[in-house]
Amino acid sequence: NRHWVGPQVFTGSCAHTSQRSSGPRSRTAVTAAAESCLAQLASMTTLSIDTGDLTVIKEYAETGLITDATTNPLFVSQAGLSGDPVYVALLEDAIAYARKSSTKEDDFVELAMDKLAVNLGVAISKLVSGYISTEVDPRLSFNKEETLRRARRIIALYEEAGIPRSRVLIKLAATWEGIAAMKELESEGITCNMTLVFGFAQAVAAAQYGARLISPFPGRILDFHKKLSGKDIWEPEKDPGVVAVRRMYSYYKRYGYDTICMPASWRPSRGAGHDLDEIEAARATGNR
Numbered sequence: 001n002r003h004w005v006g007p008q009v010f011t012g013s014c015a016h017t018s019q020r021s022s023g024p025r026s027r028t029a030v031t032a033a034a035e036s037c038l039a040q041l042a043s044m045t046t047l048s049i050d051t052g053d054l055t056v057i058k059e060y061a062e063t064g065l066i067t068d069a070t071t072n073p074l075f076v077s078q079a080g081l082s083g084d085p086v087y088v089a090l091l092e093d094a095i096a097y098a099r100k101s102s103t104k105e106d107d108f109v110e111l112a113m114d115k116l117a118v119n120l121g122v123a124i125s126k127l128v129s130g131y132i133s134t135e136v137d138p139r140l141s142f143n144k145e146e147t148l149r150r151a152r153r154i155i156a157l158y159e160e161a162g163i164p165r166s167r168v169l170i171k172l173a174a175t176w177e178g179i180a181a182m183k184e185l186e187s188e189g190i191t192c193n194m195t196l197v198f199g200f201a202q203a204v205a206a207a208q209y210g211a212r213l214i215s216p217f218p219g220r221i222l223d224f225h226k227k228l229s230g231k232d233i234w235e236p237e238k239d240p241g242v243v244a245v246r247r248m249y250s251y252y253k254r255y256g257y258d259t260i261c262m263p264a265s266w267r268p269s270r271g272a273g274h275d276l277d278e279i280e281a282a283r284a285t286g287n288r
């Protein structure tokens with residue numbers, strides 16, 4: 001499957017963009033129907049594509065509707081394991097870099113993984129004009145000092161490759177330790193995307209400590225409520241993931257936080273075949 005993730009590959013942030021391209025649109029594999037849905041979403045919000053598949057990113061970036069991109073460890077490992085020569089080259093470069101620069105075996109694997117994530121991010125940075133998110137190894141989510149070391153190293157690798165930190169969001173799990181690390185990184189001009197946000201308290205703490213952006217997961221909140229209640233179908237307005245994101249977004253607006261709220265993990269509230277629910281859901285969060 002050339003498309004590593006399903007058709008739901010977009011996250012919408014709540015900041016209106018000034019970066020959206022106004023350049024000419026070229027039609028590629030993006031269907032007219034998909035482009036029309038995207039245009040509706042893009043009129044409300046900034047869109048960030050949620051995949052590491054460079055072909056897909058290029059196709060959608062060329063519509064002029066997508067300005068940002070977000071990766072995660074799964075996408076990086078899918079690239080590394082794909083066998084496609086484009087990603088094999090990124091992987092070989094990462095391994096060669098780690099061989100040259102590391103000493104201990106552990107350091108070698110970690111450095112190669114960070115360099116691979118950055119190589120993928122650098123390739124993406126040539127396709128989109130806005131932010132690219134690169135995640136710190138989530139196994140460090142409860143270790144503030146290691147999180148800081150790896151986040152700073154990811155930024156150093158980007159800068160070595162000629163990509164300024166202003167283009168990068170360091171993605172960290174919104175645990176207490178992740179939020180404490182984020183506070184230090186933000187003070188160094190390293191902007192952060194606090195991910196794995198499932199609850200209001202995480203969203204509030206991330207904003208109070210100065211996060212540039214949060215990624216709540218309405219889809220997984222919905223999964224949880226479906227399992228808990230046995231109820232499978234929700235109206236977009238009442239979808240518990242939508243309700244949770246609306247509350248976070250409203251809090252930011254009410255108290256003047258400029259932290260961007262970028263929900264990821266959207267699902268059609270009414271289930272398969274109701275893809276437009278995602279547009280309804282974005283509207284229902286107050287995301288305009």
Ligand SMILES: O=C(CO)[C@@H](O)[C@H](O)[C@H](O)[C@H](O)COP(=O)(O)O
Binds near residue numbers: 072171196266
């Ligand atoms: O957190 C962000 C965006 O910052 C995403 O990349 C996020 O990792 C992905 O959307 C989720 O992992 C996808 O979640 P799901 O659809 O599997 O529930």
Ligand SMILES: O=C[C@H](O)COP(=O)(O)O
Binds near residue numbers: 073138171196
């Ligand atoms: O940023 C999000 C996480 O990396 C998601 O990880 P997961 O899909 O393995 O839960």
